[in-house]
Amino acid sequence: MTVSVLFSRRRAAHTLGALALACGGLIAPASSPLAADAPAAAAATAPKVLRYAFRVAETGFDPARVSDLYSRIVISHMLEGLYTYDHLARPIKMKPLTAAGMPEISADFKVFTIKVQPGIYFTDDPAFKGKKRELVAADYAYAIKRFADPSTKSPGWGDLEELNFIGLNALRKEALDKRKPFDYDREVPGVRAIDRYTLRLEVTESRPRLTETLASGDTLGGIAREVVEFYGDKIAEHPVGTGPFKLAQWRRSSLIALEKxxxxxLRYDAEPAADDAAGQAMLAKYKGRQLPMVDRVEVSIIEENQPRWLSFLNKQQDFLDRLPEDFATIAIPGGKLAPNLAKQGIQAFRQLNPDIVLTLYNMEDPVVGGYTPEKIALRRAVNMAIDIEREINLVRRGQGIPAQAITVPHTTGFDPKFKSEMGDFDPARARALLDLYGYVDKDGDGWRDLPDGSPLKLTKNTQPDQQSRQLDDLWQRNLKAIGIRIEFKSAKWPENLKAAQAGKLQMWGVASSASQRDGQSALGRLYGPMKGGANLARFQNDTFDAIYTKMQGLPDGPEREALFVEAKRISVAYAPYKNHLHRFVTDMAHPWVEGYRRPLFWQDWWQYVDIDTSKQPVSTR
Structure with a gap:
């Protein structure tokens, strides 16, 4: 029996239950075998559906065209990278996913040879014309090439460009210079399928951590060329992969449904640490189970915190991704689950996330951008005027720690002892800095003006949700205290992202999560060649770029750590961003959701959780 039929029956059972209540509950006598057996039968036949909500809308499901976390979460459950992370191992451990083993790597870290497992197949799709389509090495070569294709306009190209696959950058440049289609059929020495199951990657400089890049199924998952060509500009609506789920339904910015x-x-397996009691218990319970263990995942988009929280409490959602900070004091007072929620069997999973909350300044903007002393002074003054402790304690209900640098917890380059003015709230110093560089009130209206006498007014993009409004109020209060006017331009998050990528806004608050253990990915937010991609501030500094490039070829160790420190100091000095905080994240689940452990750097976890339908209220089945 198919999942879709079972799902229809679940809705029918729900309707029948509502009718029973309307009629006094007398559809069948309590002693009737039908009535006695109905709950058990319903639990046995009901599909296992995991329901939860994103706080931000997706943008699409083409891995080469997305940069937002929420789209990447969905993609990572449909497409598979060559490698992945063991979902229970702490400390983290990388392992093969579609690769037959770990790569063969040359001594100079320039050549990577990878075998793809035979016998892995894409999910059925009309693009394959009724034939089973095996995953092969060429699918990964094609996935990489798509980022280089100018027509793709990939925001992630900067990440691959700086890896310098031999011949790939040149092929892209040729397509741009001659304004002709990217030639996918031309052999690229650095990205080749040397036979059906062997991928060979060659880079011009040492890249000791390239394998971490290949563990990103959400961006570099295997993708079939015929699927992309079949759907053309609609490819974002038709992701086809080899992963545990496939797209069943998509109502943009409303509902995303995946079926197993x-x-x-694959079957359930993992390597938790010997002293990890919870991980060992999960392994003992699920080892050998066929993945995925749920039949369907339904993701709603609920941008406002209160409706998302209430939908979880009312059991309309099985899982709550990131407890809204507004409710932290009542749900997890002192960091512990509230007794009334514990009595309901609700589970809480709290950890310091490998992320950072930032405000970006468009370095090409005529007001806040630029590299002259007075422009740097303006950004630094604004940064010191923002009360981060108040943001953490009042708006975010204590769910974070101040961010002194742009690197994030749990990654290389992060040092909890590093201290900078990014953590300072010092309005007196901010006012003095503005006075020193000529940002004074020249017309007597009570507001500071630019050094040339024209009005100084900042514009910050924001979103139409309650938390954003609270943050906007804090910004307005803090900047008023130093004599600066600010206005807010509200738009949906995907619209703001597009504007930031195009350099069409002045300031915007964003958050960034690490996708791998290497902390250098965070520094990509300041790397010149990544403008419009990770580098949303459009920062350009030759010294920083040289440091970034040098770090790519160095193995982990003291020399590389020293470069991390130097890069962080440049970031603080020029201030293309205001570093706000690293967040504590608390996920919550109802008692029928089993086997969950929050990932650190990877996005896929749906296949590892189970739903015990016998524990669900009848109305939710």
Missing amino acids: NPDYR
Whole structure:
């Protein structure tokens, strides 16, 4: 029986239950075998559906065109990278996913040879014309090449460009210079399938951590060329991969539904640490189970915190991704689950996340951008005027720690002892800095003006949700205290992202999460060649770029750590961003959701959780 039929029956059972209540509950006598057996039968036949909500809308499901976390979460459950992370191992451990083993790497870290496992197949799709389509090495070569294709306009190209695959950058440049289509058929020495199952990657400089890049199924998952060509500019609506789920339904910015891939090959296995009691218990319970363990995942988009929280409490959602900070004091007072929620069997999963909350300044903006002393002084003054402790304690209900640098917890380059003025709230010093560089009130209206006498007014993009409004109020209060006017331009998050990528806004608050253990990815937010991609501030500094490039070729160790420190100091000095905080994240689940452990750097976890339908209220089945 298919999942779709079972899902329809679940809705029918819900309707029948509502009718029973309307009629006094007398559809069948309590002693009737039908009535006695109905709950058990319903639990046995009901599909296992995991329901939860994103706080921000997705943008699409083309891995080469997305940069937002929420789209990447969905993609990572449909497409598979060559490698992945063991979902229970702490400290983290990388392992093969579609690769037959770990890569063969040359001594100079310039050549990576990878074998793809035979016998892995894409989910069925009309693009394959009724034939089973095997995953092969060429699919990964094609996935990489798509980022280089100018017509793709990939925001992630900067990440791959700086890896310098031999011949790939040149092929892209040729397509741009001659204004002709990117030639996918031309052999690129650095990105080649040397036979059906062997991928060979060659880079011009040492890249000791390239394998971490290949563990990103959400961006570099295997993708079939014929699928992209079949759907053309609609490819973002038709992701086809080899992963545990496939897209079943998509109502943009409203509902995303995935159904399990019935032919998925993997079974549950993991390597938790010997002293990890919870991990060992999960392994003992699920080892050998066919993945995924749920039949369907339904993701709603609920941008406002209160409706998202209430939908979880009312059991309309099984899982709550990131407890809204507004409710932290009542749900997890002192960092512990509230007794009334514990009595309901609700579970809480709290950790310091490998992320950072930032405000970006568009370095090409005529007001806040630029590299002259007075422009730097303006940004630094604004940064020191923002009361981060108040933001953490009042707006975010204590769920964070101040961010002194742009690197994030749990990654290389992060040092909890590093201290900078990014953590300072010093309005007196901010006012003095503005006075020194000529940002004074020249017309007597009570507001500071630019050094040339024209009005000084900042514009910060924001979102139409309650938390954003609270943050906007804090910004307005803090800047008023130093004599600066600010106005806010509200738009949906995907619209603000597009504007930031195009350099069409002045300031915007964003958050960034690490996707791998290496902290250098965070520094990409200041790397010149990544403008419009990770580098939303459009920062350009030759010294920083040289440091970034040098770090790519160095193995982990003291020399590389020293460069991290130097890069962080440049970031603080020029202030293309205001570093706000690293967040504590608390996920919550109802008692029928089992086997959950929050990932650190990877996004896929749906296949590892189970739903015990016998524990669900009848109305939710």
